[in-house]
Amino acid sequence: MVSRPFQVKCSGRAGLIGVARPAILAPMVKHRVHIKSFGCQMNKLDTALVSASLREAGFGLTDSVKEADAVVINTCSVREHAEARILSHLGHLKHLKQHRPGLVVAIIGCMAQRLGQTLLEHDAVNIVCGPTQIPQIAELIAESLAHSAKQLAVTAEIRHDAEPARQALEAFELAHAVDGEQGPATPGQAFVRVMRGCNNFCTYCIVPYVRGPEVCRPPQAILDQVKQLADEGIKQVTLLGQTVNAYQYTSGGKTWSLADLLHRAAEVEGIEWIRFVTSYPSEAFYDDILQAMASSSKVCNYLHMPAQSGSDRILRAMNRHYTAEQYLELLARARAVVPDIAVAGDFIVGFPGETDEDFQATVELVRRARYRNCFIFKYSPRPGTTSDKRHADTIPDEVKQRRNVELLAAQEQISAELSEAYQGRTVKVLVEGLSKKAHVNPTDGANHPQLVGRTATDYIVVFNGPPALAGQFARVRITQTSPLTLFGERID
Numbered sequence: 001m002v003s004r005p006f007q008v009k010c011s012g013r014a015g016l017i018g019v020a021r022p023a024i025l026a027p028m029v030k031h032r033v034h035i036k037s038f039g040c041q042m043n044k045l046d047t048a049l050v051s052a053s054l055r056e057a058g059f060g061l062t063d064s065v066k067e068a069d070a071v072v073i074n075t076c077s078v079r080e081h082a083e084a085r086i087l088s089h090l091g092h093l094k095h096l097k098q099h100r101p102g103l104v105v106a107i108i109g110c111m112a113q114r115l116g117q118t119l120l121e122h123d124a125v126n127i128v129c130g131p132t133q134i135p136q137i138a139e140l141i142a143e144s145l146a147h148s149a150k151q152l153a154v155t156a157e158i159r160h161d162a163e164p165a166r167q168a169l170e171a172f173e174l175a176h177a178v179d180g181e182q183g184p185a186t187p188g189q190a191f192v193r194v195m196r197g198c199n200n201f202c203t204y205c206i207v208p209y210v211r212g213p214e215v216c217r218p219p220q221a222i223l224d225q226v227k228q229l230a231d232e233g234i235k236q237v238t239l240l241g242q243t244v245n246a247y248q249y250t251s252g253g254k255t256w257s258l259a260d261l262l263h264r265a266a267e268v269e270g271i272e273w274i275r276f277v278t279s280y281p282s283e284a285f286y287d288d289i290l291q292a293m294a295s296s297s298k299v300c301n302y303l304h305m306p307a308q309s310g311s312d313r314i315l316r317a318m319n320r321h322y323t324a325e326q327y328l329e330l331l332a333r334a335r336a337v338v339p340d341i342a343v344a345g346d347f348i349v350g351f352p353g354e355t356d357e358d359f360q361a362t363v364e365l366v367r368r369a370r371y372r373n374c375f376i377f378k379y380s381p382r383p384g385t386t387s388d389k390r391h392a393d394t395i396p397d398e399v400k401q402r403r404n405v406e407l408l409a410a411q412e413q414i415s416a417e418l419s420e421a422y423q424g425r426t427v428k429v430l431v432e433g434l435s436k437k438a439h440v441n442p443t444d445g446a447n448h449p450q451l452v453g454r455t456a457t458d459y460i461v462v463f464n465g466p467p468a469l470a471g472q473f474a475r476v477r478i479t480q481t482s483p484l485t486l487f488g489e490r491i492d
């Protein structure tokens with residue numbers, strides 16, 4: 001366990017109090033809340049829990065800011081760019097509040113935790129609530145609305161491994177993870193958190209500071225949730241953790257691993273596909289997970305395992321505990337056990353001190369790893385992280401940009417080759433819904449909305465079919481490919 005202080009103070013500005021507990025939660029008039037979410041899958045899951053808790057407290061939810069009495073913004077701090085987008089959004093809300101001073105704006109999530117009560121200095125903001133205080137969000141909004149958009153902040157403690165914060169979060173998760181009324185954001189699919197926080201302290205990363213130390217959830221709670229989701233018609237669950245493969249929980253003399261969870265979740269009737277993200281490249285938590293993939297048709301043959309860099313020197317500076325060769329060795333093992341496994345990676349370009357030679361080692365790793373897909377990020381110094389304290393952000397943005405483009409090009413070539421291998425094949429996809437982009441249908445040349453779905457190996461497939469198929473499985477014959485998308489015709 002790490003013993004770093006996770007303290008963000010919540011101090012007294014005029015009109016600011018700690019935790020509000022109004023006597024009556026349900027408002028007399030049904031107030032409406034608009035929620036906007038930035039950030040990763042953890043945040044999306046939190047947004048779903050918060051939405052369910054607000055509805056339970058008597059609020060209505062609305063897609064329109066104009067109709068809303070309160071706006072909740074779930075925020076991300078992982079890169080400066082993520083925070084800049086949120087600040088720009090707050091700029092719009094500030095403008096709106098000039099005409100509607102009673103509008104309550106609540107900032108929740110990682111940026112709320114990072115910046116704490118200083119966010120209240122922004123003219124648009126009424127409530128600041130960190131990720132481990134979200135069980136209080138309905139009360140805070142009710143309190144603020146009842147007192148003419150009063151300012152409130154609760155980001156004081158992020159030690160969510162400590163009781164009773166852990167109990168409150170667990171109870172909140174259990175109460176709101178299955179929301180039969182609203183249903184899932186993507187039909188047929190749900191996220192299930194298996195662990196909170198992270199202990200790794202990769203030197204560039206803000207997550208351990210804003211999400212706190214790693215805490216694994218009890219296996220029974222996770223599996224009960226999977227069963228309830230299956231009863232609600234969910235077909236695919238994605239188990240979430242920052243280092244999900246390191247999941248461990250000891251209870252009744254047995255230590256549970258992620259592989260145990262995968263096996264048990266696969267026994268749940270109605271659940272057809274199980275995914276898990278994100279995996280840390282680690283010897284210790286690997287082979288039994290690959291065996292679970294190989295032995296169960298329900299465990300999707302997909303691994304999201306970020307390498308971050310191909311240079312051993314940079315990996316050391318990042319506090320990642322492997323070398324490029326060890327990483328490639330792990331991939332080789334995965335492919336030996338699960339031959340058709342699809343692998344996705346994350347990379348950071350322009351880490352302080354990254355030379356052309358370091359960067360070329362990353363390009364080389366990408367070429368050898370043969371990812372299906374890579375997420376590439378330009379290094380963004382995060383205040384308070386070790387790399388920010390130790391090193392200046394030395395690599396100019398033009399160089400980061402150039403490396404980003406070069407790495408993307410190397411990956412695109414591999415993605416194109418891997419996609420082409422699907423030409424003429426028939427794949428099973430879980431349909432997500434109508435594609436947001438209009439695609440030209442290769443079968444009739446028409447430019448009309450298409451369905452979009454994903455294969456178990458996470459390939460995006462665009463094809464013709466009725467929107468009612470969302471949340472169902474379909475079989476599609478691939479007729480055309482691009483690096484990131486497969487196109488095809490549905491086979492009835």
Ligand code: SAH
Pocket residue numbers: 078079204205206207241242243278279280306308346347348377378379380381382
């Ligand atoms: N827990 C996951 C990822 C969490 S953050 C893991 O360990 O893999 C998602 C991705 O954002 C990271 O994989 C990393 O590539 C990127 N990232 C994190 N901090 C960053 C920073 N300061 N600058 C640029 N990219 C960053």
Ligand code: SF4
Pocket residue numbers: 198199200201202205206207208242243280
């Ligand atoms: Fe951040 Fe590293 Fe933890 Fe991932 S493993 S969340 S990159 S500290």
Ligand code: F3S
Pocket residue numbers: 038039040041042043075076077078109110206207210211
């Ligand atoms: Fe996720 Fe961003 Fe927080 S990546 S954990 S929402 S900092």
